[in-house]
Amino acid sequence: MIQQLKISIAFMAIYFVWGSTFFGVSIALESFPPFLLSALRFLIGGLAITVYCIFQKETLPATGDIIKFALWGIVLFGGGVISVVWAQQYITSSFASIVITTPFWFVVLDKSQWHINFKNGWIMGGIAAGMVGVVLLIAQRPSANFGGIDNMEIKAILTIIAGSFLWVVGSLQLRKSQKSGSVYTKTSIHLIAAAVFAIIVSFLSGEGEIMQWSLIKKDAVIALLYLSIVSTSATFLAFIWLIKHKPVALVSTYSYVNPMVAVLLGVFIGGEVISGIQIIAMLIILLGVLSINIPNYKHKLLFK
Template sequence: MKTDAAPKGWLVLAFIAIYFVWGTTYLANLFALEAMTPFIISALRYVVAGLLLATLAYGKGQAFPKRKELRDLAISGTLMLAGGSGLVVVAEQYISSGSAAVIVATEPLWFVLLDRRRWRLYFNDRKMITGLLLGFLGIVLFTRFTPMHSPQGSPSGSPLLGTMIVLAGVILWVIGTLFASRRIKPNAYTLWHPTAQLLAAGIFAGLIAGLAGEWTVFDFREVSGPSWGGLGFLILFGSLIGYLAYGWLVTVQPPALVSTHTYVNPLVALLMGWLFVGEPIASQQLMALAVALLGVVLTQTSKVHAEAHYDGEGEVETHS
C-alpha cells in the first residue's frame, strides 16, 4: 500500500480526528444527557448526520446501493450504531465517560472471541491467549477500582451495571461489523453506504425511544445550550468528520497504525472527563487501564492477528 501520495497535512488532521475527536465524544455524550434521554440522542444524532451525508453523496452523483445491500447496511448500522454506540450513551448514566471509553477499548478482544471462523488460528497462539486474559483482567480490575460516581443527571453511580451495558454495546458493535465485512463488498463502497447505516440506526433508535416513552417527556424548548452543543458535536465531529477521516485513513495508511486510536481514545476521554466535569481518576484505575491496553496490544501485534487481517476476509472497524 502506498502512503507517500497522501498529503502530510491531511494525514495529521485525520489522525487528530480519530485520536482526539473520538476520545472527546464520550464527554459530548454527558453534555447531551443533561437534558435529553439516551435513545433520543442517538436518534437525532444519526438521522441528522445521515441526512447531511446523503446530501454529500447525492452531490457527488455516487451510485445508490442495491436493495440487498441496503438491507445488509440497515442491519449492520442498527447493530453497530443504535446498539453499540447507543448503549454507550445509556451506560454513561451510571459510569463516567472515561470509564466507558476504557471498556470500549477492549473491542479488539471481542473481535477475537466472536470471530469463530478463525478460532483455530487465534487460540493456537500463546501471545493471543495471553493478550485476551490480560485484557479482560484489566477491565475487571478497572471496574473494581472505579469509585462510585454519579454522572450528571444520572439516578446513581453503578460501575457494574454501567460496565455490563457498555460490554453489551461493544459486542453488538463487533457483531454488526463482522456481519458487514462478510456481506458488503468493499469495491462497491460509496458514501451511500454509511448514509444508509446512519439513517437505519437513527430510525431504530427513534422507535426504541418511543417504546421507552422518551418522546412523551421530550420538549425541545427545555433543552439547554450545552446539551444542544453536545449533540451538535456528536453529529458533526463524531459521526461525520471522525467517520470520514477513518474511512480515508484505512485506504492510505497501514491498518495497524490506524488502529492505534484504540489506545489513545480512553486516555483522551479520561483526561477530558477529569478536566471538564471533575470525573475522579484513581491511581489503581490507571494501573488497570495499563493492563487492559497491554492485553489489546498483544492481541493486535500477534502473528496470527496479522495473518487473519490480510487473508482477504479481514473485518473493517468503523466508528461513528
C-alpha cells in the first residue's frame, strides 16, 4: 500500500510538475538568458541536495566514479534540459513540450525491454496513439505554421529532438548505476557538473554582457526557485526512483501528459485559445497512456 502510494506520488510529480516546467521556463527566460538560467537552476538544485547529503553524512564516491557521474550529468542535463531551455527562446512553452517524444527513444534504446516492448500490442499501440495525439496538437496549435516556419524554429525543434535522445541515453545509464551508492550523492554530482558546464557555455556565448541583473523580475526569480527545487531536485529524484521500480516505457508516458499540462497552462494562464481538435488530441494522448499501462494492470490482477 505504501509502495503504491509512493509510485502514485512520483507519477503525479513527473506528469504535472514537469508539465508546468515549460511554462516556468518561459517566465524565467523573461529575465535570464538560457544558459545562465540553466546554470543557476542546476546549481541551486544541486546545492540543495548536497546540503541534504551533508546532514545525512553520505559518503563521497571514488574519484573515478565522481568523474563518471559528472560526465553523465552533463549528458543528461546539459543535453536533455539545456536544449529545451535554449529552444524556448524561439518556440512557445506548450509547443516545446509537444516536440519532446521520449517514449520513442526509450523503446528504441532500452535493449533490456525489446523482447517485451516490440511484441506487446498494447505498448506499441499506446505509443502510436500518443504520437498521433502529439501530431494533432502540433498541427492545430494557433502559432504552428509549418509553411512559414523560420530557420531558428527549425533549429529549435531539431535541438529538442537531439536533447530528448541525450536525456534517454542518460536516463538508461542512471538506471544501470543505481545498484550501488547514494542516489542523492549521485544526483548532486550530476547537477553541479551540469551547472559548471552551463556556466562555461554561458560565458563563451557572451551572456554575461547582455544580462541585466537590475531588471530581474520577481516572477522570474520565483520561477527559477520552482524550477530548481521542485522540478529539478525533487521531481528528478522521483523520476530516477521510478525508472528503477517501473518499466521505462511506462515511466516515459510523462512526455505525453506534459504537453497537455503545458497547453492547459497556456490556455488558463497564458491566454492561449484551445480548439476542439486540441481537446480530441489530448484525449487520444490519454488513451495512449492508458494503453501503455494496461500490461502493468493485467500483471497486478494476475498476481493479486
